[in-house]
Amino acid sequence: MTENLPVVTLNQGASKRAEHGHPWVFSNEIRMDPATKALKPGTAVRIMTDNSAPLGVAMFNPHSLIAVRFLSRDPEAVIDGAFLEGRIASALALREKLYDAPCYRLVHAEADGLPGVAIDRYGDVVVAQINSAGIDRMADDLAAALISVLGVKTVVLRGDSPIRKLEGLEESVRVVGAPLPEKVEVHENGISYRADLALGQKTGWYFDQRDNRAFMGRLAKGARVLDVYSHAGGFGLACAVAGAVDVTLVDRSESALALASQAAEANNVDDRVRIHVAEAFEDLAKRRDRGDSYDVVICDPPAFVKSKKDVAVGVKGYRKLARLAARLVAPGGYLGIASCSHHVESDAFLAQVGRGVHDTGREASVLRRAGAGPDHPVHPQLPESAYLKFLALRLDPGA
Secondary structure (H helix, E strand, O other): OHHHOOEEEEOOOOOHHHHOOOOEEEHHHEOOOHHHHOOOOOEEEEEEOOOOOEEEEEEEOOOOOEEEEEEEOOOOOOOOHHHHHHHHHHHHHHHHHHOOOOEEEEEEHHHHOOOOEEEEEEOOEEEEEEOOHHHHHOHHHHHHHHHHHHOOOEEEEEEOOHHHHHHOOOOEEEEEEOOOOOOEEEEEOOEEEEEOOOOOOOOOOOHHHHHHHHHHHHOOOOOEEEEEOOOOOHHHHHHHHOOOOEEEEEEOOHHHHHHHHHHHHHOOOHHHEEEEEOOHHHHHHHHHHHOOOEEEEEEOOOOOOOOHHHHHHHHHHHHHHHHHHHOOEEEEEEEEEEEOOOOOOHHHHHHHHHHHHHHOOOOEEEEEEEOOOOOOOOOOOOHHHOOOEEEEEEEOOOO
16 A cells, blocks of 8 residues: 555755656655665655655665656555556557557657656557666566556567666566567558567667658659668658659668568568668768769668767767768758757757758758657656657758
8 A cells, every 4th residue: 555655755955856747856866864775676655855745656766866756646646557557548548549550659658657668569469668677576567457458468578778777677578478479560651560579679669750751751752762770671661662663771780671671572562672781881981982872861870879978979970970871862852860869959960960961062951850759758857758859851952
């Protein structure tokens, strides 16, 4: 029961951010007495101000910089299977309004009221990427709640993210329910993709680019397309299905490109899709030196900036990427480029891309400046949760 939960008290003057709705409390804001220090990571606790005013119920980890992650602002909330089912049902209700097919980001951490976990749905299979000690302690209850609310057959509990080290968690991947199929279909924008949910990156697919893929597809009819950092072919296959005459997918992962090849065949566009295993910057430079040209070039790289100390150097990577990619875009053609580095602000990303294009002596106009789709809601107190930046530019707009 809630009345039996341990109490964690904030230091004097340290409660303002939490009182204003921030979902986290940092370790230096907490009164770390011996009893508090002894609590096991992930313990459910009641949070109190220094004058004993209740702030809510949270997950607590005395060994993490983010020591408190709020679960509910109701100080009497009971954190159990029913609580998890309620949060999942609420998230599901939103996604069912947004999407016809059951393929989407189901839970986006704090913005859906379940901090420290991202949950993606692939029809009858759900993958939960668990990054906090609190959710890790409730992993079995979470799997049961997902099966109960969604009626899915398989839940994959993936605990293989580097972020887990910050919570003191070891790597672990478990399957609950029916055995996981070796490969699953991802239905998005009328296209059937393929994903590896056990060994693929993150949860196996990147639903966050759904709307941006559709946008670039609209620009690709009759076009020659180069999709760099293609992963399993998200952007490139969207362009092929939309009518591109030739699509080249470039990625260093042979396994990801194998999935793209399977999807190309399934969508009857394999005669227009070519696969190339290569490191992105080297490949772009070789194509530049050969004088290659494409009507549409798309670059969706992994995060170049993984910590604040790397921002000054890392942002220059986007300038270099834009410069190399822009040289391959035909006059009047289009460049799509993204950043998933949450430490890089949107304006800084735009500035670096703009400089990269300018380095080539070309002009550009921004057609689209966007983030993730609505199945990736943003918590208003966590601007870093708006991690994705995407730009679509027309080069030489007067051409």
